[in-house]
Amino acid sequence: MSWLDFNRRGVWAIYHFEMARFRRTLLQSLVTPVMTTSLYFVVFGSAIGSRMTQVGGVPYAAFIVPGLIMLSLFTESLSNASFGIYFPKFTGTIYELLSAPVSSLEIVLAYVGAAASKSILLGLIILATASLFVPLHILHPFWMLAFLILTAATFSLFGFIIGIWAKGFEHLQFIPMLIVTPLTFLGGAFYSIDMLPPAWRTVTLFNPVVYLISGFRWAFFGTADVGVGISLSMTLGFFGLCLGLVTWIFRTGYRLKN
Amino acid sequence: MMMPVLSIQNLSKSYASGLQALKGVNLEIRKGEIFALLGPNGAGKTTLISIVCGIVTASEGVVIADGHDIVRDYRAARTKIGLVPQELATDTFETVWATVNFSRGLFGRAPDPAHIERVLRDLSLWEKRKDRIMTLSGGMKRRVMIAKALAHEPEILFLDEPTAGVDVELRRDMWALVRGLREKGVTIILTTHYIEEAEEMADRIGVISKGELILVEDKATLMKKLGKKQLTLQLQEPMDAIPAALGQWQLALKANGNELEYSFDTGEDHTEIPALLRRMGELGIAFKDLNTRQSSLEDIFVSLVTTRKGATA
Numbered sequence: 334m335s336w337l338d339f340n341r342r343g344v345w346a347i348y349h350f351e352m353a354r355f356r357r358t359l360l361q362s363l364v365t366p367v368m369t370t371s372l373y374f375v376v377f378g379s380a381i382g383s384r385m386t387q388v389g390g391v392p393y394a395a396f397i398v399p400g401l402i403m404l405s406l407f408t409e410s411l412s413n414a415s416f417g418i419y420f421p422k423f424t425g426t427i428y429e430l431l432s433a434p435v436s437s438l439e440i441v442l443a444y445v446g447a448a449a450s451k452s453i454l455l456g457l458i459i460l461a462t463a464s465l466f467v468p469l470h471i472l473h474p475f476w477m478l479a480f481l482i483l484t485a486a487t488f489s490l491f492g493f494i495i496g497i498w499a500k501g502f503e504h505l506q507f508i509p510m511l512i513v514t515p516l517t518f519l520g521g522a523f524y525s526i527d528m529l530p531p532a533w534r535t536v537t538l539f540n541p542v543v544y545l546i547s548g549f550r551w552a553f554f555g556t557a558d559v560g561v562g563i564s565l566s567m568t569l570g571f572f573g574l575c576l577g578l579v580t581w582i583f584r585t586g587y588r589l590k591n
Numbered sequence: 592m593m594m595p596v597l598s599i600q601n602l603s604k605s606y607a608s609g610l611q612a613l614k615g616v617n618l619e620i621r622k623g624e625i626f627a628l629l630g631p632n633g634a635g636k637t638t639l640i641s642i643v644c645g646i647v648t649a650s651e652g653v654v655i656a657d658g659h660d661i662v663r664d665y666r667a668a669r670t671k672i673g674l675v676p677q678e679l680a681t682d683t684f685e686t687v688w689a690t691v692n693f694s695r696g697l698f699g700r701a702p703d704p705a706h707i708e709r710v711l712r713d714l715s716l717w718e719k720r721k722d723r724i725m726t727l728s729g730g731m732k733r734r735v736m737i738a739k740a741l742a743h744e745p746e747i748l749f750l751d752e753p754t755a756g757v758d759v760e761l762r763r764d765m766w767a768l769v770r771g772l773r774e775k776g777v778t779i780i781l782t783t784h785y786i787e788e789a790e791e792m793a794d795r796i797g798v799i800s801k802g803e804l805i806l807v808e809d810k811a812t813l814m815k816k817l818g819k820k821q822l823t824l825q826l827q828e829p830m831d832a833i834p835a836a837l838g839q840w841q842l843a844l845k846a847n848g849n850e851l852e853y854s855f856d857t858g859e860d861h862t863e864i865p866a867l868l869r870r871m872g873e874l875g876i877a878f879k880d881l882n883t884r885q886s887s888l889e890d891i892f893v894s895l896v897t898t899r900k901g902a903t904a
Contacts, residue, residue, distance in 0.1 A: 338666055346696030350685075357684060425680030429739065432644040433697045434669040590648050 343435040344443045351417050351447030362451065363458060366405045370459045373401055374466045377523060388525050389556045394467040399550040400522030401463065406456050406481070407488050407517055407542075411509045414448035414492030419499050422588075431590065437583030441493065448489035449482070456481050469553070476561075477552035483568050484545055490575035497588050516542040526558045541571060594658070595619035596778045597643070597747055602652030604638050604802075612638040614802040616652070620747075620780060625773055627793035627810075628782045629892055635802040636782040637677060640749050644674045657746060670698055673745030675736050677752040677782075683725035687716055690724060691738045698743035710741045713768060730761045737768070748772060750781040754788060766792055786889040796888070800896050813891065815856075820885050822853040822864060824871075824878040836874055840867050851878075 355362055378394035385393040421427040430440065463469065471477050499505050520542030526534050537543055538559075548564025551557035557564065582589065597620035604613040612635045620626050630636050641647035643654050645665060654661040659668035682690050691707050711717045714734040719727060724735060733753075740748060750769070754762045769779055769792060783789055789796055790810070797807040806813075829848035840863065843852040855863060871878070 340666070340699040342696045342699045342701065346693050349696075350682075350693055353689070354684070424683070425676075425678050426682055428644075428646055428674065428676050428680060429694060429697065431646045432669060432672070432674050434666040434699055435697065436666075586648055590646065 340435050340439050343433060344439045344446075347430075347435075347440070347443035348447045348450075351444065352450065354417070355413075355447070355451050362409075363455065366409060366455055367458060367462050370401050370405060370462055371466075373397070374463065378466060388528075389554070391554045391556070392467065395469060396525075396550075396554075397523055398460070398463045398467065398469060399553050400517075400546050402456050402459050402481075403484065403542075403546050403549055404514075404517050404522055405459055406452050406484055407513050408509055409452040409455050410448055410485050410488035411492035411495065411513060412505070413451050414445060414489040415496035415499065415505050417444050417448055418493055418496035419502075419505055422496075423502075427589075437580075440583075441490070441579055445486065445489040445493055448492060449485040452485045452489065453481055456485065471553050472555045473552045477549070480545075480549045480552055480564075480568070483572060484549070487568065487572040487575055490572065490579060494575060494578050494582065497582055500588075513542075516540050517546075521546050521558055541567060544568065545571075593622060596622040596657055597780070598653075598655040599639075599643070600653045600655075602639070602642060602654065603650050604635075604642060604647065605650045612802050613642075613649075616799075616802075616804045618797060618804055618807065620778060621795075622778055623773060623776050624794040625769065625779045625781070625792050627789035627796050628780065628799055629784065629786065629789055629796060630782070630799035631784065631896060634799045636799055637751055638802075639799070640674070640751050640780070640782065644672055644749060645669055666699075670700075670743065671746045673740035673743065673748045675733075675740045675748070675750045675753060677755065679729065679732050679736070681724045681732050681735055684723060686721055686723055687711070687727075687735055687738070688720040690735065691742050694739040695742040700743045706744065707738075707742060710738050713771070714738050715764070729756070730758055733757060733761065737765075741772075745777070747778045747780070750779065752782055752784070754783070754785060762788075786892055790888045798892060798895055806895060810888075814888065819854050819856060820883055822855070822867075822881065822883045824851040824853070825849060825880040826851060827877040827879050830876070834874055834876075837867070837870060 374394065374397075377397055382393035382397075387393065388396045421430060435443075460469075495505065495508050499507075519537065520540050521537070526537050526543060529537060544559060544564045544567035547558040548561055548568060551561045551564065581587070597618075599616055599618040602613055602616040603611070605611045616635075616639060628636050628639070638647060642649045643656065643661060645661060654668075656668040657671045659665075659671070661668040682693075685693070688707070688711075691711065692702065692704075695702065695707065708717065711720055714737060716731070716734050716738055719731060724732060727735065737750075737753075753765055753769075757765070766788075769781070773779060781788070781792070793810050795807065796810050796813055798805050823845075826849055830844065831848060833842050833844055833851070840853055843854075844850070845852050853864075853867060
């Protein structure tokens with residue numbers, strides 16, 4: 334394959350199709366996460382936050398903003414991407430994708446690109462919503478965007494893998510509900526891991542989500558639980574892992590082709 | 592001979608379940624022909640199509656579509672191929688217009704609203720172009736799938752059981768459409784188990800059974816070669832044995848001696864029947880009724896598949 338015959342029209346067709354699905358379900362896609370985030374602010378930011386001191390020099394209500402954005406970014410990337418590829422498998426329309434002159438790279442680019450676009454947009458909307466509740470100053474806007482995009486891309490890839498692996502709709506919920514949400518809550522979305530007893534702090538360092546949230550929070554406030562370099566390399570590592578899995582899936586035809 | 596537009600060489604497929612769906616199939620499709628692939632359910636028709644279209648990976652063998660290897664040069668090969676699968680699968684929430692244009696884009700072609708309009712008009716879908724697919728009837732959905740397959744102007748079109756569960760009107764439309772496509776030079780490969788469909792449409796026929804292609808023949812030749820005509824004479828008086836004077840026609844005595852049956856190839860000249868009747872008149876054998884019957888493709892097909900079963904049993 335050469336880059337010359339890259340099927341850009343095919344990629345655009347899939348991307349456009351996926352974004353049209355997003356527009357059709359705009360209400361669920363946008364309103365729900367924004368509502369949820371606002372509720373978190375009311376409960377954690379105002380009710381609990383008013384009784385809490387600052388965390389690492391940052392007011393508690395502001396402290397939880399990066400974690401909340403990440404939480405939405407994870408779940409939305411996963412559900413967008415997994416649903417996007419699972420649904421054609423479920424309805425049978427995947428035949429067209431498999432018989433089209435698009436490479437696996439192009440398929441991934443289109444589906445993951447669309448899913449990531451949606452969740453990046455969503456992340457920015459949540460950020461805007463949050464700034465209505467708390468005054469926010471972003472210290473490293475470039476890195477904030479970089480972490481946002483990288484995380485959205487990584488979890489969209491992860492979601493794509495789940496969508497291909499899933500044999501039923503309940504499978505789509507399985508990993509997000511059972512693994513990602515708990516890891517996020519335990520990953521320092523609402524607290525600094527310094528607040529944990531030392532033993533738990535060590536355990537927490539095995540949670541990959543810690544690094545994602547920590548890096549993102551560093552971009553906001555310049556303080557972090559772990560070094561930003563480690564955060565970045567862990568995020569890139571996870572991205573690479575997902576990319577490797579997707580490559581393997583297409584090479585073997587796993588759950589796509591007989 | 593002209594270079595085949597599709598060349599299938601030694602194609603085999605074994606599924607993980609151990610089922611061997613195809614066993615070393617060789618087939619060449621000529622440019623511009625309508626080829627009907629006949630076979631009972633589970634014979635391997637859909638597997639064969641799925642491999643050519645890239646949905647299933649072959650275990651062995653090579654497929655060349657319009658000069659392009661379907662694996663090594665899949666982009667070029669797939670651009671030439673259109674597929675209408677057997678199962679009804681559509682993007683229910685999309686409009687007809689959006690889904691057909693999507694297909695064209697997916698296959699890497701530049702937008703061409705005039706072409707899409709032509710396709711939709713040919714399929715009587717133009718009035719429905721703004722409707723969501725979920726509001727359409729089953730027959731209309733099938734038309735949408737055909738429109739999607741034609742959106743990128745393929746040169747080879749696969750129709751997998753195109754008229755299964757389709758009403759008479761749509762079936763007639765479909766046949767007209769297929770003939771129209773052939774006139775434009777599109778090669779059409781259809782699978783069916785409606786023999787009448789193959790008989791009506793195909794230039795050539797292939798019969799597949801248990802993963803093996805047991806016969807490929809021009810339809811006319813096939814009908815001539817395997818087609819038999821039968822003349823049945825209902826006798827006024829039953830007879831015990833066929834008189835020796837009628838020996839040259841190799842008649843069979845049926846229905847307790849009440850019927851005489853004469854089988855002959857349609858290829859032979861037809862002077863034998865008057866001769867037979869004349870001789871019977873001379874012998875004083877009277878008959879009260881007669882009928883002739885030509886074997887249909889269905890008879891040929893059934894006899895092929897059953898002899899095959901007998902042979903492998």
